[in-house]
Amino acid sequence: MAAKKQKEVHVKQKFSLQLMWKQRYLLLMSVPFLIWLIIFKYIPLWGWTMAFQEVKPATFSLPFFEREFVGFDNFITAFNDRLFDQTMINTIGISFLGIVLGTLSSIVFAVLLNELTFIRFKKITQTVSYLPHFVSWVIIASIAKNFFNDGGVIDTMFNKSFKLMSTNSPQIWLVIVLIDIWKEMGWNAIIYLSAIAGIDTGLYEAAKVDGANRFQRIWHITLPGIKPTAVVLTIMSIGSVLSVGMERQMLLSVPVVQEHTMVLSWFSYERGIGRNNYGLGTAIGMFQSLVGVVLLLIANKFASLIGESKLI
Amino acid sequence: MKKRQVVALTLGMAMMATCIPAIAAEDEVVTLTYFNSDGKEEDPWTNPVATALTEATGVKIELQYPVTSDAESIALMIADDEYPDMIFAKGNAGSLYDAGAFIDMEPLIDEYAPNIKEFYGEEYNKLRWSAEDTGIYQLSYYEIGNSALETSGTCQIQYAALKENDWVYPTTLEEYEALIKKYLEAHPTTEDGQEMIGISLSAADWHWYITLSNPAGFIADAHPDNGQWFVDEEYNCMYKHTTENEKEYYRWLNRMYNEGILDPNWSTQTHEDYIAKISSGRVVAIMDAAWDYAEAETVLLADGKMEQTYAALPVTLSADQQCASLQYQGMGVGWGVGITKDCEDPVAAIKFLDYLCTDEGQVLINWGIEGTHYFYDEDGNRYRTEEEILASQTDPDYNKNTGIGYYVGNGWPRYSNGVLDATGQPVTRSTKESLIAEYNDIEKEAVAAWGVESLADIFPQASDFEIMPYSAIWAYQYPTELSDTIAILDEIAWPALINMVNGAPEDFDAAWDAMQEEFKDNGLEDANAGMTEFIAGKIAQNTASAE
Numbered sequence: 001m002a003a004k005k006q007k008e009v010h011v012k013q014k015f016s017l018q019l020m021w022k023q024r025y026l027l028l029m030s031v032p033f034l035i036w037l038i039i040f041k042y043i044p045l046w047g048w049t050m051a052f053q054e055v056k057p058a059t060f061s062l063p064f065f066e067r068e069f070v071g072f073d074n075f076i077t078a079f080n081d082r083l084f085d086q087t088m089i090n091t092i093g094i095s096f097l098g099i100v101l102g103t104l105s106s107i108v109f110a111v112l113l114n115e116l117t118f119i120r121f122k123k124i125t126q127t128v129s130y131l132p133h134f135v136s137w138v139i140i141a142s143i144a145k146n147f148f149n150d151g152g153v154i155d156t157m158f159n160k161s162f163k164l165m166s167t168n169s170p171q172i173w174l175v176i177v178l179i180d181i182w183k184e185m186g187w188n189a190i191i192y193l194s195a196i197a198g199i200d201t202g203l204y205e206a207a208k209v210d211g212a213n214r215f216q217r218i219w220h221i222t223l224p225g226i227k228p229t230a231v232v233l234t235i236m237s238i239g240s241v242l243s244v245g246m247e248r249q250m251l252l253s254v255p256v257v258q259e260h261t262m263v264l265s266w267f268s269y270e271r272g273i274g275r276n277n278y279g280l281g282t283a284i285g286m287f288q289s290l291v292g293v294v295l296l297l298i299a300n301k302f303a304s305l306i307g308e309s310k311l312i
Numbered sequence: 313m314k315k316r317q318v319v320a321l322t323l324g325m326a327m328m329a330t331c332i333p334a335i336a337a338e339d340e341v342v343t344l345t346y347f348n349s350d351g352k353e354e355d356p357w358t359n360p361v362a363t364a365l366t367e368a369t370g371v372k373i374e375l376q377y378p379v380t381s382d383a384e385s386i387a388l389m390i391a392d393d394e395y396p397d398m399i400f401a402k403g404n405a406g407s408l409y410d411a412g413a414f415i416d417m418e419p420l421i422d423e424y425a426p427n428i429k430e431f432y433g434e435e436y437n438k439l440r441w442s443a444e445d446t447g448i449y450q451l452s453y454y455e456i457g458n459s460a461l462e463t464s465g466t467c468q469i470q471y472a473a474l475k476e477n478d479w480v481y482p483t484t485l486e487e488y489e490a491l492i493k494k495y496l497e498a499h500p501t502t503e504d505g506q507e508m509i510g511i512s513l514s515a516a517d518w519h520w521y522i523t524l525s526n527p528a529g530f531i532a533d534a535h536p537d538n539g540q541w542f543v544d545e546e547y548n549c550m551y552k553h554t555t556e557n558e559k560e561y562y563r564w565l566n567r568m569y570n571e572g573i574l575d576p577n578w579s580t581q582t583h584e585d586y587i588a589k590i591s592s593g594r595v596v597a598i599m600d601a602a603w604d605y606a607e608a609e610t611v612l613l614a615d616g617k618m619e620q621t622y623a624a625l626p627v628t629l630s631a632d633q634q635c636a637s638l639q640y641q642g643m644g645v646g647w648g649v650g651i652t653k654d655c656e657d658p659v660a661a662i663k664f665l666d667y668l669c670t671d672e673g674q675v676l677i678n679w680g681i682e683g684t685h686y687f688y689d690e691d692g693n694r695y696r697t698e699e700e701i702l703a704s705q706t707d708p709d710y711n712k713n714t715g716i717g718y719y720v721g722n723g724w725p726r727y728s729n730g731v732l733d734a735t736g737q738p739v740t741r742s743t744k745e746s747l748i749a750e751y752n753d754i755e756k757e758a759v760a761a762w763g764v765e766s767l768a769d770i771f772p773q774a775s776d777f778e779i780m781p782y783s784a785i786w787a788y789q790y791p792t793e794l795s796d797t798i799a800i801l802d803e804i805a806w807p808a809l810i811n812m813v814n815g816a817p818e819d820f821d822a823a824w825d826a827m828q829e830e831f832k833d834n835g836l837e838d839a840n841a842g843m844t845e846f847i848a849g850k851i852a853q854n855t856a857s858a859e
Binding site (some may be wrong): 056057060061082145149151165166179254258275277 | 387407408576814
């Protein structure tokens with residue numbers, strides 16, 4: 001008991017040079033990671049300066065100060081692009097749909113797995129379900145196209161033309177999100193499964209004694225038990241709302257539905273690399289990151305409002 | 313002190329050691345790296361033709377090729393600011409030029425390469441980049457003296473359909489449609505029970521340019537291949553998806569779609585699906601280019617479905633139009649090999665290219681080694697032995713192993729079919745006679761029924777057209793601003809055209825008008841004016857050079 005008290009005192013200790021000296025070995029151990037962070041995460045941010053310059057093949061190899069500074073012109077060009085508005089709508093729509101359905105499905109799947117009593121079957125199911133996570137989108141997309149494309153397996157099976165992947169409407173968001181869920185659900189469920197494993201089994205036993213049935217136990221013990229995990233994961237995913245993976249969108253899209261599959265990362269690639277206008281591409285990418293940070297902060301605030309632990 | 317001396321001595325020796333092989337290597341082979349946008353595989357540079365090229369020029373080529381797409385590879389080169397010694401950049405040459413990657417070859421040509429000048433002859437000045445920058449950055453390879461021997465026409469139909477129609481071939485879209493329908497009615501399924509498809513196209517990737525956009529210009533406007541452009545008699549350029557004729561063509565496609573003649577999955581199928589469909593012999597008619605469906609025909613021939621291969625047709629929208637498939641557009645300018653600023657030995661590079669431009673070099677890459685691959689008869693005619701011809705037709709690795717023809721299609725200067733060398737012998741292996749001799753049974757039947765010599769004879773001949781004062785527009789490298797606007801227009805047209813064809817007939821006009829509006833809002837006028845000006849500049853350049 002006495003030892004514990006001492007520990008608490010340490011935690012509350014204010015930051016000071018003395019403290020740093022005391023914890024010098026700990027600090028030393030973190031240095032390599034700091035260096036890693038600076039080299040790989042902060043130094044590349046220097047590239048953001050391209051967003052304020054005109055950078056095309058003709059000027060790309062020039063030294064930094066010889067390129068023309070254009071202020072916010074690249075941003076203005078991006079916001080006025082004919083595709084920009086629809087791209088924003090698509091990005092937000094598809095990623096919220098993804099977060100909601102993705103989180104729900106992973107939780108449901110984790111809970112269902114957890115309720116299985118036949119251990120070997122549970123393990124096999126779990127392994128099989130997360131295998132697609134390791135398969136590249138190129139392969140997933142060609143399998144998906146085999147099934148959902150016009151004249152594909154589904155159409156043939158029901159002998160009807162569903163136009164699943166060729167209806168030019170937000171319906172394609174749902175199709176893409178469902179394919180994504182199929183790929184990622186098992187993988188995402190792993191975290192929830194481990195959260196469930198961390199719940200005190202005593203609670204279940206007590207509930208059993210009190211006469212709670214299976215559904216009541218899930219509802220009153222399992223779900224509240226994984227709520228903090230769910231909140232943290234959701235906050236994290238909201239931070240990356242705008243960074244919907246480009247390859248998934250490109251591979252699952254056909255020109256007919258491109259209006260509804262274009263997302264910011266693809267747009268940035270298309271305008272930046274595709275049109276050889278690196279400054280413009282950088283501006284779009286930068287915008288995407290900034291909005292991501294803002295959304296993350298909002299979600300974090302919201303989490304603390306509803307009484308969950310904050311992430312940052 | 314002593315230590316320092318030792319270090320200096322060691323350093324000095326090391327430096328000398330590196331110098332010695334450098335001096336010794338002076339008259340040895342220079343290795344140049346070459347990026348070929350069309351390259352598909354490693355080339356060890358060991359085949360007889362490659363060896364002969366090295367013997368003649370002292371240059372060995374180390375081939376580099378795109379792993380994913382050529383555009384991406386070249387974008388990355390620019391981003392790294394590091395280039396191979398020579399590049400064949402296809403449509404990406406403009407950005408390389410902007411990045412300052414190419415060197416001006418003219419001083420080198422003047423000093424070291426008389427044969428290059430002779431090779432291009434009157435068209436030499438067309439190689440100049442623009443009126444402002446008269447430097448020569450690329451050597452063209454396309455359509456250098458062509459008497460078009462073959463064509464895939466504006467659209468194609470299975471030989472079987474023609475055969476059942478007593479070999480009467482359609483020349484208008486109406487007749488084409490009637491023939492497809494007639495054949496479909498008689499043959500709702502293939503012999504192995506698969507459902508027949510009237511028309512199929514490939515539009516899910518860049519192939520939309522080839523099977524959707526190009527045929528519209530060929531058929532509706534009876535235009536030669538000018539990419540996305542329609543040029544009127546006064547050389548005014550118009551973005552081509554705006555002409556009234558094209559509207560009618562797309563209306564026809566829309567009707568075909570709604571009548572179920574056009575494959576319902578045409579717009580969503582991948583190119584592989586498309587090729588697989590054609591290869592199975594299920595598709596009666598296509599609108600494509602021979603190089604694009606050649607793969608499928610190989611399969612059809614291997615499966616013995618000779619009648620399911622495709623006949624090229626001179627179809628146009630109306631009977632008073634003249635199909636321009638064989639029109640000679642002059643030497644293609646804009647695609648070709650260039651030397652980069654990173655090339656350490658540009659003299660070796662230009663001498664290598666110079667050798668390719670000699671008759672000797674051209675005969676070498678086209679025919680191989682004299683006495684091994686080809687011979688001369690008493691009259692001085694070049695010929696190949698029967699075994700050699702057979703080997704070239706049946707051995708899939710023939711080109712790679714012998715090098716014959718292997719270096720013809722890789723971006724280096726080369727004569728097109730029909731050009732004669734100084735001794736009056738054809739430079740390429742394909743001549744009208746050789747092509748006719750190689751026809752398969754169904755092709756022989758077709759020419760016999762039509763009473764012509766070659767399949768291309770049913771088309772209006774090149775001599776019926778005047779040669780335009782500008783080159784094929786698709787190959788030109790436009791100024792960046794213009795190409796950016798065109799890219800936006802294409803981006804609008806692609807999905808819009810597909811959705812228009814797939815829509816209900818009563819919505820067609822509204823969809824067409826909406827697309828035109830969208831074009832106008834996104835710089836159609838600028839693009840038209842810019843292209844007209846660009847072409848006017850090229851015409852001025854070309855007519856000046858002809859004088």
